[in-house]
Amino acid sequence: MCGICGIIGSSEEALVSRMLRRLVHRGPDEQGLHRESGVTLGARRLRVIDPAGGQQPVQNENGSVWAVLNGEIYNYRALRQDLIERGHRFTSRCDTEVLVHLYEQEGIAGLSRLRGMFAFAIWDRERQEALLVRDRLGIKPLYYATRSGSGSTGTDVLFSSELPPLLEALPDARIRPQAIADYLTSLYVPGPDTIYEGVYQLRPGEALRVGQGRVEAFRYYRPEQSLSSSQWTTVEEAKEQFVEIFRDTVHAHLVSDVPVGLFLSGGVDSAAVLAMMQERGPVKTFTIGYGHPKDQSYNELANARLLATHFGTDHTEAILQPDIRGLLPRVVEGMGEPFADSSAIPTYLVSEVARRSVTVALSGIGGDELFGGYPRYLGIRLASYYQTLPRAVRSWLASSASWACRESGTGRDHMGRLKRFVEHGHRSLAEQYRRWTTFIPAEWETGIWSGAMRDALPHGYSPSRPSALFDQWPSDNPMDRAMGLDLQTYLPDDLLRMGDRMSMAHSLELRVPFCDHQLLASALRVSPSLRLSGWQLKGFMRSALRGLVPEAILSAPKQGFMIPLARWLREDLREMAQDLLSDAAIRRRGYVTPEYVRWLMAEHQSGRRNCADQLYALMVLELWYERASQPVSEPALAVEAL
Incomplete structure (x- = not known):
């Protein structure tokens, strides 16, 4: 695992050195840099594979191809052996060196042979061309920007594993008003755009070819490519194949020359990973819980202990009573961009605990998207049946929902979910799903923005439209479409972004076996109705794991990686919220508008409504803005307001 950065076009070593200083947390063990005419590549390394010999950047035999890699190539040993048999000579046993020889042998076509999580840059001296690549599902990040350059092409392309290092080369970066609107709507800035104008991230499964004055993006993988018209012959065959492929996937993710552990939440996903990990030997597991008496319903400590005992793990349990006022700025700084999924807080904390014992940890991220773990998937299935009612009836029920369904001010607002389901039941399925997964209250959709913000938005503000990806997913089943949409948006832009940044803030490599493209192909062969068989979340997966995972875990309801944010904002964070969100x-x-914020505060503090997500998003934005507006180097960073 590493942090990588560089410049293609010019070859400013001093600039890349400054960028590398802002990536030390991603690779505290060593730094490497390669400079030649037209390119400078840099890497900060966390030693995981071949600790003694895996220095980056790496080169081929004659130095005509160079590469830097963030991530891991899990099948690098098989690829290495194949390339040796084809006449390539290796000087190390690291996975990064495989990239230069594979590129030398097969060019861009070699991308299809990689299995792993990766973002890398390759420089081809003979072609005077660079290739930037991000893995298929977007596990590892890669940001880039262009600027006028002093090289022969007149254009520089800068790239980095995180946003802040790019600001070293873009001192006049401006915040995009539309990004603010998108962030407050979704709690993250959707890719490929970023918070800054002219700065982008590669999409999952996308590559960027840079050379001869051209910058060309192309997709080498789309998740729908993994769809297969052939289904399993029987349910039992599907279960057997899932277990076999999942076992192979988890075992592939254990390749490492340093200690490996597991984030153990007590849920089905991490339990499944643990069941396969322990087949290869003892496992170190890590769980966090909350000590406050009012927060016990958010704990999964009992289930985690059950699993640790059942599988005989070396278990570390941290009972936390965090100084949340002091913690929030560190979480915001670790993300490096506005990000308001509050699960970042426990992810940050469990990463901190795990890093004391291991360098690599596995996580269950991705299981919900592949196998149907969110209640909204059952909701969209029910909505498709609800739409068979006459529209007039659904419209009447929608108008009645506001007084019939009283929302709760707690973190688990089931009545609020029912209210939203009925209120939007007369809309298209795509529009319903959008409204379930966005965070601007319906009554404020047109009144939230200040006059200056409305003027700054490209075409004036209008509520975001349903994602075209919902209807473009090649399936007639609405659950399938919802999961296909989340695979391409929520998974890479929220969960994987969070997992990467919060683990890397502690120099911990986080691996996510559920995001393996071969496992995805297997999951997509299981019909969506079977994935949620019996109207049960992950019904198929739970059934397939019987005999491998304790029944108490398989039959338990979904918990989710939640925190007591609603209570914190009424108690521990109340004063901080009032300061950050003053008029x-x-x-x-x-x-x-200040009126919107005052309404959020009043509704939340009174307990009439849970506005924790909306308030937290505004607090994070203010904390991030304060940090981003501070000078960090010479030349100073300047971020302009609207």
């Missing part, structure tokens, strides 16, 4: 602060920033 003066809101007017100074100029994005939303």
